[in-house]
Amino acid sequence: MTTDLSKTATDLFETMRATNPLVHCITNFVAMNYAANVLLAAGASPAMVHTPEESGEFAAIAGALTVNIGTLSPHWVEGMIAAAKSANDASKPWVLDPVAHFATGYRRDVIAKLLELNPTVIRGNASEIIALAGGQSAGQGVDSGDPVEQAEEAARSLATSQKVVVAVTGEVDFVTDGTRSVRIAGGSPLMPKITAMGCALTALVGAYCAIARDQAFEATVAALTNFAVAGGIAANSANGPASFMTAFVDGLHNLDAATFHQNARIEAL
Numbered sequence: 001m002t003t004d005l006s007k008t009a010t011d012l013f014e015t016m017r018a019t020n021p022l023v024h025c026i027t028n029f030v031a032m033n034y035a036a037n038v039l040l041a042a043g044a045s046p047a048m049v050h051t052p053e054e055s056g057e058f059a060a061i062a063g064a065l066t067v068n069i070g071t072l073s074p075h076w077v078e079g080m081i082a083a084a085k086s087a088n089d090a091s092k093p094w095v096l097d098p099v100a101h102f103a104t105g106y107r108r109d110v111i112a113k114l115l116e117l118n119p120t121v122i123r124g125n126a127s128e129i130i131a132l133a134g135g136q137s138a139g140q141g142v143d144s145g146d147p148v149e150q151a152e153e154a155a156r157s158l159a160t161s162q163k164v165v166v167a168v169t170g171e172v173d174f175v176t177d178g179t180r181s182v183r184i185a186g187g188s189p190l191m192p193k194i195t196a197m198g199c200a201l202t203a204l205v206g207a208y209c210a211i212a213r214d215q216a217f218e219a220t221v222a223a224l225t226n227f228a229v230a231g232g233i234a235a236n237s238a239n240g241p242a243s244f245m246t247a248f249v250d251g252l253h254n255l256d257a258a259t260f261h262q263n264a265r266i267e268a269l
């Protein structure tokens, strides 16, 4: 199954560059620019559109929607809800990034409303996923305080109860749809040192879901593998977080299918 998943991921990698999917991103102020550049480098077409006056209309014309709760305010939340409802009505996939959802009462209320709108995929760090499944996490703000392994059961139970694909990212990523599960190795320890790296990955999960509408699990595995391979390559030339940021965007831009497939480290469980 691992071989099949690597092959499917590589095929989706090639489809991405051939189709340039439009991805509607409602994301935070910190991540907006980097996430857009990551999507462009990976072969997708980002559009950061958040106001409720147009977010519903835009979600229906995009290939996928991503919703990231990093920097919340009431008007933005209205736009998120309108967009998610519209994506559902248009049968478009949408990806939720529950940034620090556990940190305040306001965030807990907002994430509960968004979960009721049935995201296709949830992508978060280990602390966010543990907390989302009702567990006690060691998360501090937006940063994870838990290892991915400790979030695997939480991810499985969330995937099963919410009928959603759950991606837990960290040193070795974990993806499950409640039935199938994989681990994905690669990337670099520099990646969590760069703010919005996870937010950018959520946007890329949306891009892959846009080109693989009925294969959210495989699309998520492909997106995380894309990051893992490009991150490993960028680490070879970076000498710190700042140079990694640019090396990573270049790595995504210059990656070819043969290198992608050769460096994919997907383990089916």
Ligand SMILES: Nc1ncnc2c1ncn2[C@@H]1O[C@H](COP(=O)(O)OP(=O)(O)O)[C@@H](O)[C@H]1O
Pocket: 124, 125, 126, 142, 143, 144, 169, 170, 171, 172, 173, 186, 187, 188, 189, 190, 191, 192, 196, 197, 198, 199, 201, 224, 227, 228, 231
């Ligand atoms: N220690 C690590 N080694 C390799 N890759 C990592 C490490 N920590 C995080 N990553 C990668 O960094 C990206 C962002 O993940 P993460 O930092 O978990 O998200 P967030 O920024 O939302 O907390 C993912 O591609 C993940 O695989």
Ligand SMILES: Cc1ncsc1CCOP(=O)(O)O
Pocket: 028, 030, 031, 069, 070, 071, 099, 142, 194, 195, 196, 197, 198, 199, 200
């Ligand atoms: C620092 C910060 N504050 C609100 S959102 C954000 C960025 C979080 O990005 P990521 O979850 O990718 O680390």
Ligand SMILES: [Mg+2]
Pocket: 099, 124, 125, 142, 198, 199
């Ligand atoms: Mg995050």
